[in-house]
Amino acid sequence: MDTRTELREFIVDNFMMGTDPNELSDSGSLLDLGIIDSTGVLELVGFLEEKYSIKVEDSDLVPENLDSIDNLTKYIQGKKS
Amino acid sequence: MCGIAGYFELGSPTPPDKDLVRRMVGSIRHRGPDEFGAFFDNRCALGHARLSIIDLAGGSQPLSNEDGSLWITYNGEIYNYLELRKELEASHHYFRTRSDTEVIVHAFEEWGAKCLDRFNGQFAFAIYDSRDGSLFLARDRLGIRPLFYTQHGGRFYFGSEIKALFAEPSILRQIDLKGLDETFTWWTTAPPRTAFMGINELPAASYLKIQNGKYNTKSYWDLEYPETYNRQRSAASWAEELHELLVDSVRLRLRADVPVGAYLSGGLDSSATTSLIRHFTDTRVETFSIAFHDKAYDESKYQQQMSDYLGTRHHQIKCSYRDIAEVFPAVIRHAERPILRTAPAPLYLLSKLVRDHEFKVVLTGEGSDEMLGGYDIFKETLIRRFWARNPDSAWRPLLLKRLYPTLPLSAARARFYLETFYKAGLEQIDEFHFSHIPRINTTSKVKDYFTKDVQAELTDYDPLKAFKRDLPNQFYSWHHLARAQYLEAKSLLAGYILSSQGDRMGSAHAVEGRFPFLDHRIAEFATTVPPLYKIHGLNEKFVLKKAMARELPPEITKRVKQPYMAPDSNSFVQEDSPQYVSEMLSEESLVKTGLFNPLFVQKLRDKCSRLSHAHLSFKDNMSFLGVLSTQLLVDQFINNPPEVNIIDRKKFKVWHDQSIEAAEQHRG
Numbered sequence: 001m002d003t004r005t006e007l008r009e010f011i012v013d014n015f016m017m018g019t020d021p022n023e024l025s026d027s028g029s030l031l032d033l034g035i036i037d038s039t040g041v042l043e044l045v046g047f048l049e050e051k052y053s054i055k056v057e058d059s060d061l062v063p064e065n066l067d068s069i070d071n072l073t074k075y076i077q078g079k080k081s
Numbered sequence: 082m083c084g085i086a087g088y089f090e091l092g093s094p095t096p097p098d099k100d101l102v103r104r105m106v107g108s109i110r111h112r113g114p115d116e117f118g119a120f121f122d123n124r125c126a127l128g129h130a131r132l133s134i135i136d137l138a139g140g141s142q143p144l145s146n147e148d149g150s151l152w153i154t155y156n157g158e159i160y161n162y163l164e165l166r167k168e169l170e171a172s173h174h175y176f177r178t179r180s181d182t183e184v185i186v187h188a189f190e191e192w193g194a195k196c197l198d199r200f201n202g203q204f205a206f207a208i209y210d211s212r213d214g215s216l217f218l219a220r221d222r223l224g225i226r227p228l229f230y231t232q233h234g235g236r237f238y239f240g241s242e243i244k245a246l247f248a249e250p251s252i253l254r255q256i257d258l259k260g261l262d263e264t265f266t267w268w269t270t271a272p273p274r275t276a277f278m279g280i281n282e283l284p285a286a287s288y289l290k291i292q293n294g295k296y297n298t299k300s301y302w303d304l305e306y307p308e309t310y311n312r313q314r315s316a317a318s319w320a321e322e323l324h325e326l327l328v329d330s331v332r333l334r335l336r337a338d339v340p341v342g343a344y345l346s347g348g349l350d351s352s353a354t355t356s357l358i359r360h361f362t363d364t365r366v367e368t369f370s371i372a373f374h375d376k377a378y379d380e381s382k383y384q385q386q387m388s389d390y391l392g393t394r395h396h397q398i399k400c401s402y403r404d405i406a407e408v409f410p411a412v413i414r415h416a417e418r419p420i421l422r423t424a425p426a427p428l429y430l431l432s433k434l435v436r437d438h439e440f441k442v443v444l445t446g447e448g449s450d451e452m453l454g455g456y457d458i459f460k461e462t463l464i465r466r467f468w469a470r471n472p473d474s475a476w477r478p479l480l481l482k483r484l485y486p487t488l489p490l491s492a493a494r495a496r497f498y499l500e501t502f503y504k505a506g507l508e509q510i511d512e513f514h515f516s517h518i519p520r521i522n523t524t525s526k527v528k529d530y531f532t533k534d535v536q537a538e539l540t541d542y543d544p545l546k547a548f549k550r551d552l553p554n555q556f557y558s559w560h561h562l563a564r565a566q567y568l569e570a571k572s573l574l575a576g577y578i579l580s581s582q583g584d585r586m587g588s589a590h591a592v593e594g595r596f597p598f599l600d601h602r603i604a605e606f607a608t609t610v611p612p613l614y615k616i617h618g619l620n621e622k623f624v625l626k627k628a629m630a631r632e633l634p635p636e637i638t639k640r641v642k643q644p645y646m647a648p649d650s651n652s653f654v655q656e657d658s659p660q661y662v663s664e665m666l667s668e669e670s671l672v673k674t675g676l677f678n679p680l681f682v683q684k685l686r687d688k689c690s691r692l693s694h695a696h697l698s699f700k701d702n703m704s705f706l707g708v709l710s711t712q713l714l715v716d717q718f719i720n721n722p723p724e725v726n727i728i729d730r731k732k733f734k735v736w737h738d739q740s741i742e743a744a745e746q747h748r749g
Binding site: 039 | 530685688
């Protein structure tokens, strides 16, 4: 499974229990759409660190890295490379 | 605590349905298992289940005035009844008992509805006036004791709990979707609405009068905050007055002919009330506490510390996940509404502990947070307003971090966490509910789980307006802390803390809670205390800490406030969790109820199960509890209601029976 699909699956299973997964595009803002809230960010970071064996630095906690499936995919690819 | 129930004929007089009243009283017998009584004539039936606390021998109900023209059925306490009695005796009222019940009857005779202004207490009652054929129902100022009513088939029915109304089998049992929408916004419905269609709640501080087939409701009191505060007065002077009022409030609340115990949470408020009993009365104090196996919720260290400090005889129950899950269906049966936390469940177990030790009355610290500015939501409001004035400020939101010094996060993470949550609605600074926006946003996530049909049904309904509608005209001229406090008192305090966590969990085991902080003199005094002395910097309940400095150890007054909570979804997703959880959340059961989307609920349950020992977000916990409690509500009140346990004829004392049937029997 590619990173994009894995990320989408995690977000759908953990944050979109009460919504139709088709409503989320890869570029949709997870914060603005109310999919991820404050505690959600912590769950997401925990998942990224464990799944991809990376360390999410405090300075990485910005919407440009975390706020959409597109941004997350880019961020993970950047970290792994 | 007692239970009241009855009905009133809106049309022509009809012989009374005595079996119905035995069923109505039977359905709420847990509230008052000591005695059962009734009054009947062809217009009105009054029933009563008694918990004997004052005048054990003479206080039976229903009870009348001297000439038998006024009859009362009453639940509660009028703490200043001795003073009122003296005044009434001076006006030539003759008393037959030592009870506070009789004081209400004579006070009503003397002052009419204005008698309510003179009562210091917690009460719900109905008075039938056989001379003019009217019925008068009233509730205390802050909504400590409950009262529900409905109109059906030419009759007006009332009762302490909704189940008393459902004792009449022809009354419709149906969920009110707007009631769910309000609950999943504010944690409560806005009275008179309840979770059930057509069933109404008499709002706090209101009375209702029925005459000539018509009825209307009036409010007799409200929390009124000033537009400006007395800024000359010192903090010490405010604290001194608060201390005096608290001592008197506690003294009045120890008036009982049975022993009085105290809840001890380990926090400031119950430590304060217990300490005042110890220092200012001769009462020997026994204290009762909840401890948790899950350390994240446990405060037993502080409870023990306080008990040792005051030398009380201490009792404790220790709750596990399984304990909470096992009693949860009973909790919902008593609460009669969906709830978003399990916090009432340990209180249900605690009242059983109190009862097992043969106590009927406990003093507790409820109401202090609402009146004196204790909740985080108030501090958050101050910070969010400060932030909203300069939304691009980099350092203003950092204040939020100071709210949660115990949060195990690095500064940057905490900041991200708090900012995303609290920046919600920052631009809505002038809206009436600005203080509550973050909470409302989180709570409203439950509604994502509604089926498409339910969502469509509610498209045009705005649950925010339910509370906006009843705001006093001056509301917008008040300080923003006062606005937040007012909303909190009207929503969370009356509709959740005092009902689902208060009256209902105590009454389930016939235990009466008494709340020194909710003496109306303290509530009124607290409105006049400047916001600066409620939250000083970010130090909550500043004036109370100052008032209690002499009687409490610094470990308690300086402690970081820990909100009372219990393990939520964790309690229901363990290997040994009770079977009903799977049944209530099964596709079959969800389809039958028709309120929630089974697929979405399954995903939520999967997530909660995966994280069965981790701490889930408020959002997921509330969604889980909202769905489960609603399913249990529908199951126990609509789909599979239990048989009513009717009161045995021999135990049912009919104090008066002036009905056609009685007249005929007499002739025959």
